[in-house]
Amino acid sequence: MKLSHESIEVNAGLMIVLTLIAISIGGLVEIVPLYYIQDTIEKVDGVRPYTPLEQRGRDIYIREGCYTCHSQMIRPFRDEHMRYGHYSLAAESKYDHPFQWGSKRTGPDLARVGRKYSNAWHTQHLANPRSVVPESIMPNYPWLLEHELDYSDIADRMRALKVVGVPYSDTEEEYLANVDEFGPAMAELLDIHRAEESLLAQAQSEDWDGDRTRLTEMDALVAYLQVLGTMVDFSKYDEGYFAEFR
Amino acid sequence: MAEQHQQGKAVQTTGHAWDGDLQEFNNPLPRWWLWSFYATAVFALIYWIWYPAWPIADSFTKGIGSVTFERNGEEVTTHWNTRAELIEEMQRGSETLKQQAYLEKVAAASYDEIVNDADMMAFTRSLGKVLFADNCAACHGVGGMPAQIGQFPNLIDDAWLWGGEFEQIQQTIVGGRNGFMPAFGEVLDDRQVDQLAHYVLSLSGGNVDADKAAAGRILFQGQEGGCHYCHTASGKGLESQGAANLTDAIWTVADVPGATDDRGRIDAVRKVIANGVQRQMPGWSERLDPTQIKLLSIYVQSLGG
Numbered sequence: 001m002k003l004s005h006e007s008i009e010v011n012a013g014l015m016i017v018l019t020l021i022a023i024s025i026g027g028l029v030e031i032v033p034l035y036y037i038q039d040t041i042e043k044v045d046g047v048r049p050y051t052p053l054e055q056r057g058r059d060i061y062i063r064e065g066c067y068t069c070h071s072q073m074i075r076p077f078r079d080e081h082m083r084y085g086h087y088s089l090a091a092e093s094k095y096d097h098p099f100q101w102g103s104k105r106t107g108p109d110l111a112r113v114g115r116k117y118s119n120a121w122h123t124q125h126l127a128n129p130r131s132v133v134p135e136s137i138m139p140n141y142p143w144l145l146e147h148e149l150d151y152s153d154i155a156d157r158m159r160a161l162k163v164v165g166v167p168y169s170d171t172e173e174e175y176l177a178n179v180d181e182f183g184p185a186m187a188e189l190l191d192i193h194r195a196e197e198s199l200l201a202q203a204q205s206e207d208w209d210g211d212r213t214r215l216t217e218m219d220a221l222v223a224y225l226q227v228l229g230t231m232v233d234f235s236k237y238d239e240g241y242f243a244e245f246r
Numbered sequence: 247m248a249e250q251h252q253q254g255k256a257v258q259t260t261g262h263a264w265d266g267d268l269q270e271f272n273n274p275l276p277r278w279w280l281w282s283f284y285a286t287a288v289f290a291l292i293y294w295i296w297y298p299a300w301p302i303a304d305s306f307t308k309g310i311g312s313v314t315f316e317r318n319g320e321e322v323t324t325h326w327n328t329r330a331e332l333i334e335e336m337q338r339g340s341e342t343l344k345q346q347a348y349l350e351k352v353a354a355a356s357y358d359e360i361v362n363d364a365d366m367m368a369f370t371r372s373l374g375k376v377l378f379a380d381n382c383a384a385c386h387g388v389g390g391m392p393a394q395i396g397q398f399p400n401l402i403d404d405a406w407l408w409g410g411e412f413e414q415i416q417q418t419i420v421g422g423r424n425g426f427m428p429a430f431g432e433v434l435d436d437r438q439v440d441q442l443a444h445y446v447l448s449l450s451g452g453n454v455d456a457d458k459a460a461a462g463r464i465l466f467q468g469q470e471g472g473c474h475y476c477h478t479a480s481g482k483g484l485e486s487q488g489a490a491n492l493t494d495a496i497w498t499v500a501d502v503p504g505a506t507d508d509r510g511r512i513d514a515v516r517k518v519i520a521n522g523v524q525r526q527m528p529g530w531s532e533r534l535d536p537t538q539i540k541l542l543s544i545y546v547q548s549l550g551g
Contacts, residue, residue, distance in 0.1 A: 029301060033306065036304055078332065087332070130393070207524075240318070242329050243315075243330040246330070
């Protein structure tokens with residue numbers, strides 16, 4: 001059979017097979033290299049998995065749909081650089097599941113919001129944005145201050161993330177590997193068996209939501225927001241270094 | 247129409263006939279469509295050659311486009327990529343260079359020189375406004391006036407908790423500030439807090455009960471309240487502690503202007519004395535460079551004077 005335009009068009013089965021092949025090439029060329037091209041992920045110090053408290057905050061961030069208005073990806077353009085800070089690195093979201101990149105911004109990008117504002121500001125702003133920014137169109141999230149934080153399943157959440165490659169430690173061996181990579185203090189926070197106690201300790205380490213006597217969802221969310229974009233010390237690298245990974 | 251086509255020999259049908267006489271023409275594609283299609287294919291070829299495109303083994307085709315920028319004093323040329331393009335633009339983009347000329351001038355000048363130079367001040371005002379909007383306005387409000395009296399200081403009055411000289415404002419922006427007053431509700435009883443509130447309001451000429459204010463004065467100036475340690479015996483405050491001047495009519499924490507009667511004004515002050523003040527401003531030295539902070543210091547100072 002001659003493989004002409006006409007014979008493809010009148011033969012539905014053949015057309016389906018050839019269409020699948022054409023689309024697959026496009027997909028495979030884009031996806032497969034991501035699994036083995038390692039030199040596009042920058043080698044930088046400081047990037048670590050989220051602590052149990054930060055991870056619960058991240059879950060709440062996703063639950064409330066913050067990502068529908070806020071991206072966490074600063075692009076390498078001068079205007080974004082001037083407004084938000086250094087562009088996001090691939091390495092900075094390597095422990096993010098799911099990642100929070102995006103290009104639709106109804107609110108500002110949050111990739112480097114960590115430590116930009118005080119805990120008190122975040123708490124007040126989340127509960128009632130217009131009490132600090134009158135022109136804001138962000139909804140109020142007052143229940144974050146009312147809901148006690150449920151952390152009973154934090155160990156399971158960490159185990160689930162471990163399955164997709166986040167190095168939370170379950171065994172002594174993994175714990176020691178984390179001590180080497182992230183230091184002893186951080187390795188303890190990343191240990192699944194100590195998850196609840198480290199979550200409570202971090203909740204007490206700072207006055208996240210203005211009330212230390214209660215552990216609320218606001219505590220967790222503010223702890224998460226305050227770590228965003230703060231892990232890499234950019235003063236240690238020259239800009240040309242990052243261009244090597246492209 | 248159909249008949250015309252059937253008369254020409256070029257037009258064929260797909261060979262099917264439905265309902266006896268319903269046939270489907272098999273005309274060639276329109277020329278404009280075909281040429282657009284070829285053009286997209288050519289565009290793709292150029293794109294593949296010019297830009298990084300195809301993955302090969304553990305690398306990819308880098309394309310023949312290139313970007314040149316300066317790295318540690320040396321010229322570096324690399325294949326086209328957005329990161330290198332950004333570096334190049336931040337080094338020699340036309341807008342960058344225009345701004346750079348001013349930034350260097352401002353960086354080298356003293357505060358007095360900048361303030362007395364109309365050109366540099368125009369630049370400071372325009373860039374300062376943008377920097378303020380991106381970094382400061384979330385707390386201090388657009389234009390320097392926060393949405394509410396309380397958590398974040400107003401910058402458009404001429405009262406400065408931590409000092410209003412350029413160098414002092416610069417220090418505030420660089421290192422941030424922790425504004426702290428203990429919660430006196432924990433050590434004084436309600437009656438004493440009330441007396442103190444009367445005295446504090448009397449300092450700025452408020453209409454208060456003289457007896458209560460006199461009792462409050464003893465607490466303020468004595469060991470028990472100890473207010474004078476930070477606010478000083480005269481009540482004028484201490485910039486090194488960020489302690490507010492209580493003798494002017496400017497209120498940075500207590501919402502006295504928002505109260506409609508004397509009782510409301512007393513209550514506003516009582517609330518602050520009882521709960522204390524915990525205000526924290528982050529430091530900006532890691533986010534902004536020294537010249538940007540210098541510009542902001544002048545801009546912020548110009549808001550209040």
